[in-house]
Amino acid sequence: MPLLPVLLSNFQKRTLSPPTETLVETTDEALMTQVQADNLDQLVPLFERYHQPLFSFLCRLTGDREVSQDLAQNVFYRVLKYRASYHAGQPFRAWIYQLARNVHTDHWQQNRRPTADVDQIEHTASYGRSALAHAAATDRDAALQEALALLPPDQREILVLHRFQGFDYAEIGELLGCTAGAARVKAHRALEALRKIYFS
C-alpha cells in the first residue's frame, strides 16, 4: 500500500518545517496586517524595505530629489492614514505603489509646471565618483535622464516601473487596470518613444 509512505512523508513535512512559519511572520503583508491592527511600530521594517525604492521611483517620475523625498514621506503617511483600506493578503508592494502613484498624481495636478532638475539628480546621485574619469558616462546618463523627462508621464511611469522597480507586465497591468498583454504593448511603445528621443 502506498498510503503509509505518503502519510509518513506528510507527517515529516509538517513536523520538520517549523522555520517557514517564522519567515512568514516577516512578510510585508504580515507586517502591514500588524500596522492595520494599530501596531504602528511594524511600519518601521516596511519603511526600511520600501523607502529607497519608492524614493527612486518618485525621483525618476518627478526628476526632483527634494520633492521626491517629500512625496515618499507622504506615501508612508498615507499608509498610516489609510491603513484600514488595506485588505489582508493583498500584495503589499502593489498597494504601496498605488499609493505612491496617487501621491505623484496629486502632486502633478497641483504643480503642472515641469520640475526637471535633472542635472541636480546627476550631480548628487553620482557623488563620490571621479568626475573626470566618468565624464562620458555622466553625460550619457544626463542625456538619458533628459530623454526620460521628455516622455509623457504615463509612458515614463510604465518604463520606470518595468525597468527600475522590477514590475512584470502582469503587475503593471494590475496597477494600470489593464491586461498583461496591453501593459506589454504600452511598455514597448514607451520604449520606442524613448528611443526616438534619445537617438534623435
Next chain:
Amino acid sequence: MHTSFTSHDLPASCAALEDLLPAYAEGELAPAEVAQVEAHLATCAACQEKVAQYQTLAQDLLGLPLACPTPEMRTDFMAMLHREKAALTTENVAPIANAEPRVEHEAKVILMWSRPATRQWLQVAASILLVAVGVVLGLVLHPGSEQLAANQTRKPSLATQLATAATQPATASDRIQLVSNAPTTNQQNDATVLVLVNTLNTDPNPNVRLAACEALYRLRKDPRVAPALVHSLPLQTDPNVQITLIELLVALRTPEAVPQLERLAQRRDALPAVRQQAEQGIGLLI
C-alpha cells in the same frame, strides 16, 4: 493598429515588423516571430540599426545611477510615526474622558441643607494660613531657590543630560528625544559628540542608536564624527543601524571607511541587504 509610430516613409516590410522590434530586442518574442524578424533583419540595415539602438538603450537605462534619499528622510519618518502613535493613544484615552461627565450626571450629590457660616469662615482662614506658610517658607529657603534659578537659566548640556540618562533607567523614547534634540552646532571641546558616539556604540536600543547616528550626522562638521562612525561600523549588529551608518559614511564621503565596509561585505552574520549596501557604498567611495 499602432499607427502612432508607423512612419510614412517606411517600406511595407519594415512597417509590418515595426511593432515586433522592441519585443525582439528584449528577447520576449516566440520562436516563430523571432525567425520572422531575423529573416527581415538579414536584409534590412535600417531595422538592424533600430535593434542595436534598443539594445544600447536597455544597457544605458540599466547603468543610470540610483539616487539615495538623505538621512533626514528616516528622521522625518520616525517623527511622523511618533506623532501618529501619540495621536492613537489619546484617541484610546478619549472615550474614558468623555465617560466621566455622564457618571457625574447620573450620581450628583445635592446638599439638603445650607453650610453653616462658621465652616465657611474656617475655610477662608485655612486658605490665608496656607498662603502665609508658603510666603514664610519661601523667605526661609530664598538663598537655595536663587541658586536653583541660576541653574535653570544655565541649562545642563546635552552631554550631562545623556550621561545622566545612561546611568538612570530612562525609557528608550526619552533617550531618543534627548539624542534627537542634540544641537546642530557645537564647540570644539564640547562633549556632545563623545556622548553621542558612546550612545551609538553602547545603547541597547537600536532606535536610540539610529537617532544618535542622525544627531552625529547633523554635527558632521566636527572632525571627530567621521572617524567615530567608521569605528562604530564593526560594533553594530542591527541591520537598520548598519545600513544607516553605511549611508552616512557615503554621504560624508569617507574613503577611510572602505576597509571596514569590505569586512562588513564579507561578514557571514550580516544580512544580505547589509552586505549589498556595503558593496554599493564601496563602489561610491572608491
